[in-house]
Amino acid sequence: MNFAFTDEQAMIAETAKAFFDENATSERTRAAMDQDGVDRTLWQSFCQELGLAGIALPEAHGGSGLGLVEFAILAEAAGAQVAALPMLGSLAMTAHAIARGGSNEQKAAWLPKLATGEAIGATGLDGRVTATGDRLSGTVDFVAHGASADVFLIGSGTDAWLVARDATGLTVAACTTMDQTRPFARLTLADTPAQPLGDATAALRAAQEGGWICVAAEALGGAQATLDRTVGYAQERVQFGRQIGSFQAYKHRLADMMVEIEQARSAVYWAACAVDEGSDEAPVALHSAKSFAADTYFRCAGDMIQLHGGIGFTWEHDAHLFFKRARAIQSMLGTSAWHREQIARLIGLGDAA
């Protein structure tokens, strides 16, 4: 029992932080926002030069064979910069699902490409699709970075398929999305060829777990960044003849942010660790992490706007990037209320009335 990073984990954290701080600049992120929300140069560097994209994928398929703790470290660092990258759809969900529930062919076909960034994956788990043999028809909404993807993991009920971007009958419509760093797409499938996952249950569970951990860790990183940046502003900005950080109401709000963020930190790494260790606590931990970290991020990003005053609600300032990412994380992959309802069941409260 030791709830601190190993030396290796600490090193990964340091590397990732340095990489995103240097490269995932506001300027580059905004350039990506005007396109499809993917900073492709950044993604290539991350996957190939840094070689960290496959960190939680099996070594046999181009990964490093580490776990969700290490993956969370990366997502936290990327989230701190609101980096415009397909980390969620491509790695946390699609690749993770294939690694855990794909056939050997599927693994061999996709994992090395996803790990190198040669291909981008995207996932939609709330598909309203019907299958006729190996062909799908229907729609899938809110597919994050869907317009940038080469392969889709589609879930519908307890079934899961892979669909290639160039499959016949597939239409991908990009949506103008509030969080421009991770725009949604709507997929329309008309008798589109699809490959069922080898073990759909394992794949879907892996996609959920990976997705929850990814956005919770992003939220943690983002929330910490809103605090750090606001503390910096509080020390610089002078109003009423004083540093604004000397006003007690301002200080207390920052302290409250920190109280929440430290809990979110415990939640994220508890959940990642519990999944990696196969602990019985994993389900409660995952629901805790997703709901708590998302709510913390939203609150902190809102506070960042408030505590920056007028400049905080301008397009020019970065506060809205955090704010919109936070909102998107809150509503995707199950709302906070839904996750808490799952916990209510898990701890024996029975059904809701």
Added chain:
Amino acid sequence: MNFAFTDEQAMIAETAKAFFDENATSERTRAAMDQDGVDRTLWQSFCQELGLAGIALPEAHGGSGLGLVEFAILAEAAGAQVAALPMLGSLAMTAHAIARGGSNEQKAAWLPKLATGEAIGATGLDGRVTATGDRLSGTVDFVAHGASADVFLIGSGTDAWLVARDATGLTVAACTTMDQTRPFARLTLADTPAQPLGDATAALRAAQEGGWICVAAEALGGAQATLDRTVGYAQERVQFGRQIGSFQAYKHRLADMMVEIEQARSAVYWAACAVDEGSDEAPVALHSAKSFAADTYFRCAGDMIQLHGGIGFTWEHDAHLFFKRARAIQSMLGTSAWHREQIARLIGLGDAA
């Protein structure tokens, strides 16, 4: 349209405030808390010398024929001192119900006595009783000031009865109650003679309306008192070499209390006025007033404890009297969540899932 007190109403407010401030002292209230929670001397003065108990009762039966606005003014002033009086059970609910739904005999028998304080009434609307002819059997819980009452208004479903204290088969058990200024009693009825109200529907509606307005107005008065007393303390108490009221976090909390209290004030008088004028808005107004004022009071009373520091959670200090009264108001006559649920229905949201 004029949402300000008339001169007469302002005069009543002034009189009531002066009366309760002078007479409903902490010392006398604490003496009553050690007994049955009724300061009988105070009640006699209020009913007879001041002659205000019948303010909202019909002139034909010893009242002044005014309305709930005037009654709310009294309840607000009494609430500001957490006065140990049966204003809720005896006047707001029992007398009001008899005045609106009683037969002429019932009115003549009870209203003059209730208005003079010669008799005390108490009400229990959640009775679990069954009627056989004019006899009741069962139990009624949480009857405020029940152990001090001479007559009971008992509601069960859509039926309502009056039961005299000395009726055969009636047992009244006083309960040790968190709010000692308004202890509960449990009534047990065994084939106990009871008089059905002439118009049970009107009586029950009147009891509810009167009860909601009474506790909402008490809550308003109580909340304002917690603010006033805490502001006073903030100006006197010195810590870290400064008046504690000069600390911004402290100031802001007091400001937030005031924001809530001013809304509660609008709510209470809107509701009282809407009932008096027979407005269509009355139901939404009543549910708003009860839930908002109760929540405001609880929050403010909790803040009073917090902002007084250590002394605030001692028995010796009055903060807990407000706090416990606030809690009791929150849970009686429908919780805040229940009242909001009624509003959800009233504004067209249909049924809850």
Added chain:
Amino acid sequence: MKLGFSAEDEAFRAEAADWLNAQMHGEFADLRGLTGLTAAAERRKEWELKLGEDRWSVIGWPSQWGGRDATLAQQVIFAEEYARAGAPGRIAHMGVELAGPTILTFGTEEQKQRFLPGIASGKVLWCQGYSEPNAGSDLANVRTKARLDPATDEWVVDGQKIWTSLAQICDWIFVVTRSEEGSKGPKGLTFLLMPLDQPGITIRPIRQINGEAEFNETFFDGARTASGNLVSTPGNGWQVAMGLLAFERGVSTLGQQMNFRNELDAIIAAARDNGSAHDPLIRQRIAKAEIGLRLMRYGALRMLSHTDHARPDGAALTYKLQWASWRRALGELAMDVLGQSGEVTDGSEYHFPILPNLFLSARADTIYGGTNQIQRNIVAERALGLPREPRGNQ
């Protein structure tokens, strides 16, 4: 205490409603239900002219200046009917509600004759120059300088204002300037009326987080106005500005609330549409929003029922905090009702419909016109008498 309206009032209501509905289903049907303040500027200017023409623009003003001497009840009624008819948010707001009453109160007879007809007729639109980049919520920290040029008998203004709402379509601006060199705090401020269309003034829109640009930066570089456009006396600008703040708490709050009503109704409709109206958690939050909105209305009526509402009691000081926090929570509720659908919009422009736009734009409510933090200081100090926040270097 009486909430109902008299028969006379109800007759006024019928008259107002008839006129408004005729416009909103006739000549100005294209403006019905329009939200925000930036769309269809030219048509809205025509609407302001129409209001002026039929004497519905400034009904609370004296009839001498184009008003109707409307009672409080009538003003309440007009605000309600205006919104009920779906009439659009008024781009003449700053003139009608702020500049006009300020001139009525503090202006000379000459200024009244010069400026009030333009406001009442809808021909001249005004905006407000208060905030500055380094003053933020702190009006006493204004640095924009004004000096009287004896050669031309004009005030010359240099500096920068920010958050000047709608400056891009307005004709005149009222500005608070510092006219005494070296003065600090509320002393040495001067209140000037200035034409916007002149070489010394440059307006740059500020894009907000919702993608819209209602606000502007306004730069003054040797901008000029005649000496007769000084309100009150040099150095007395703080008093004028404070008086003007009181007008902000007038009947216009009811108009604002009617917009809130539309937003809440849109949420209720969305919740019924997508079934979230049955979710007990959503029901609680909608009920809370409903309660909050009603209490805002009755709070405003209380405020207005006290005759001297230009010198507000403490309760009036709580209003900004109340509505700003309410609307911010409403925006979050809107998004939770909409779910992920609220995060996408049709077309390729970054422009969101009423509810997501509410969510984003509401983040400004708790900041502009004095942040919630400043408002809490004001309530604590002025209404509750607590010690003032110490300034640093003064």
Added chain:
Amino acid sequence: MKLGFSAEDEAFRAEAADWLNAQMHGEFADLRGLTGLTAAAERRKEWELKLGEDRWSVIGWPSQWGGRDATLAQQVIFAEEYARAGAPGRIAHMGVELAGPTILTFGTEEQKQRFLPGIASGKVLWCQGYSEPNAGSDLANVRTKARLDPATDEWVVDGQKIWTSLAQICDWIFVVTRSEEGSKGPKGLTFLLMPLDQPGITIRPIRQINGEAEFNETFFDGARTASGNLVSTPGNGWQVAMGLLAFERGVSTLGQQMNFRNELDAIIAAARDNGSAHDPLIRQRIAKAEIGLRLMRYGALRMLSHTDHARPDGAALTYKLQWASWRRALGELAMDVLGQSGEVTDGSEYHFPILPNLFLSARADTIYGGTNQIQRNIVAERALGLPREPRGNQ
């Protein structure tokens, strides 16, 4: 990063659980499930002696002083098993967790030999003299005076402490005093160990809003202690007190959390009993409480996993705020689950069962040991590096 326990740890768990269960179903069965700290004082003293006798009292201490040199994992396990067995809250807490570690860190060899065996054996109970009526949360404002009497070589103490938990049943007290006349703030403070049973000390219980009297006022009127009972040096009391605060964030937090677990479990049981477990609003709040409690546990494990937890990083400073606010919300949840039933109690004494008592007693949590306001200052200043709150007259 690893959350699971080793096989060796699990063996330790079995040993501890066996011993605890044997006690709680044998000799000390009457103490099983006891809540609060004031009931059954004499029996609890016997329980402390038993813990000492079987060397389970101070397992984290060096074996030389009666401990077991237990690893962090073992201490975590013991805290869990202690609560799981229903063993009662420890009245020796202040000695075991605070006085002992302070003496181990700052004490002389002589003091260790004099005091540690009494603590480890459960024979000597300690309480804490920090707060004063006019110091409140502000330790630097201590006014209780100490002076060395050369005639007897004793420290003589005059003044008053407040909120001295359990003083009525304790043997010794550690007090922070002001020993340099005219000194202010953290300078000139001196940390003394004093026997309670002496003519110069009077203890008066303070009744709290829940009707209980866990806390006391303690009056010092020429109270005396030998000069050898000074910890560290005269004037160095602030440093000792700050070091001691760090011990409060040690493994004992896990024991405290196990009590929270019992309270939350009681709420869950009540909600299942009365059907409110099916209410979606209650479910959300119980789930939030559950999340909060688990995050407290993992927060504590993070804190403890960093080797030098006596010098905590910023995160450790957030813990008091976290648990105090959590428990206050838990109390409100408890009452909402119970409904009006929670407001009445059996018998004629003003004494409430676990959940209503939680509701009332939790109001003290956000106050004693530094109010939430003070805690936020600490987090903002020490963890985030924001400017210090100015003092008035210093």
